[in-house]
Amino acid sequence: MSSKDRAIGETKIRHIEQSDADDIFEIYSYQSVMVNTSQLPYVNSDKVASLFAGDDQYTLVAEIDTKVVGHITLFLTTKVRDRHCAGLAIAIHPEAQGKGIGKMLMLEAIDQADNWLNLVRLELEVQADNEGAKALYEAVGFEVEGIKRLSTFKAGRYHDLYLMSRINPAYL
Numbered sequence: 001m002s003s004k005d006r007a008i009g010e011t012k013i014r015h016i017e018q019s020d021a022d023d024i025f026e027i028y029s030y031q032s033v034m035v036n037t038s039q040l041p042y043v044n045s046d047k048v049a050s051l052f053a054g055d056d057q058y059t060l061v062a063e064i065d066t067k068v069v070g071h072i073t074l075f076l077t078t079k080v081r082d083r084h085c086a087g088l089a090i091a092i093h094p095e096a097q098g099k100g101i102g103k104m105l106m107l108e109a110i111d112q113a114d115n116w117l118n119l120v121r122l123e124l125e126v127q128a129d130n131e132g133a134k135a136l137y138e139a140v141g142f143e144v145e146g147i148k149r150l151s152t153f154k155a156g157r158y159h160d161l162y163l164m165s166r167i168n169p170a171y172l
Contacts, residue, residue, distance in 0.1 A: 011062050014063060022045075023068035024071060028043055035155070037091065051073075052071075058076075058112060059071055064096070069095070071090065072089070072090040073089045074112065074119075075087040085123060088123065090102060090133075098132075110141070110166070114168050120168050121168070122142070126161065127152065127161055134164075143166070147161070147162055147163070
């Protein structure tokens, strides 16, 4: 295991590699995952790969027995005045949900943001009906800052999004 990899129980957290594309695509092939993202269902593999191709992104994956079961990505901004901020996206394979993998990924991303990327603010949007994700984010220090009313369309209806952020405690 390289110094960039960290094993936690049977789960290994590491940086994403090109060879992970098929496993990441599989995660996004599940309707139960896609319904809670900003992507349309049935996204193709090229689109999934492009989500993680930018130089201004840092993606970690969770791997169990050589299979990627989740990812988290920090999206850095290119705006000069916002370089202390990053957006965050996470997805976990449905068979791996509820096993602490999301929390492991969140904590590793927060460590990277606080201690290596010099970020002050992490922010994300979460669908208001996704109570499990909201609870996870709150458990690692995110707070609801506001509600975007009727801001996203899924399953034939408009839904609210929570705007959430976490401020590095060193700056509070």
